[in-house]
Amino acid sequence: MAYIARNLTCVGAQNTLMHTDGCGRRAPALFTYATADGITTVRTSGYFNAAADTLRKGDLVTVVSYSGADWETNNTRTVSGYQNMVVLTSAAGVVDLSDGSSIGLVNT
Numbered sequence: 253m254a255y256i257a258r259n260l261t262c263v264g265a266q267n268t269l270m271h272t273d274g275c276g277r278r279a280p281a282l283f284t285y286a287t288a289d290g291i292t293t294v295r296t297s298g299y300f301n302a303a304a305d306t307l308r309k310g311d312l313v314t315v316v317s318y319s320g321a322d323w324e325t326n327n328t329r330t331v332s333g334y335q336n337m338v339v340l341t342s343a344a345g346v347v348d349l350s351d352g353s354s355i356g357l358v359n360t
Contacts, residue, residue, distance in 0.1 A: 255302050259286045260313075262306075280310040286324075291317050291333040291352070300339075300347035307347050311339040315352070331357060 263282040287294060294315050300307055307313070317333035337352035 254289075255299055256287065257302060260300075260303055260306070261285075280312060281308070283307070283311060283313045285313055285315045286318065287315065288318055291315060291335050291354075295335075295337055295349050295351055297348040298346060300349065301345055304342055304345045304347050307339045307342045309339055309342050313337045313339065313349060333357075
């Protein structure tokens with residue numbers, strides 16, 4: 253798959269100055285992103301290039317990776333990865349995220 257713009261959502265920022273994407277732009281913003289792509293695919297430089305006007309250096313993107321062909325419509329979908337990544341570069345149309353920190357999915 254590839255980047256899906258509608259699946260990148262701004263959760264908030266630390267100020268009230270709003271940008272056209274609904275996020276404040278004086279402090280780093282927090283985004284969530286849902287996809288069927290694997291975490292290693294999402295963190296590849298260039299994956300978020302289409303969001304270069306939205307994502308800024310220092311923003312945090314929480315990525316949730318789902319498995320299954322019907323992941324967008326099926327409430328019984330399986331979470332296959334959950335990771336926090338920081339935007340390291342967002343310049344000249346190129347976005348690169350950190351490798352990130354995995355969030356455990358173990359349920360005992």
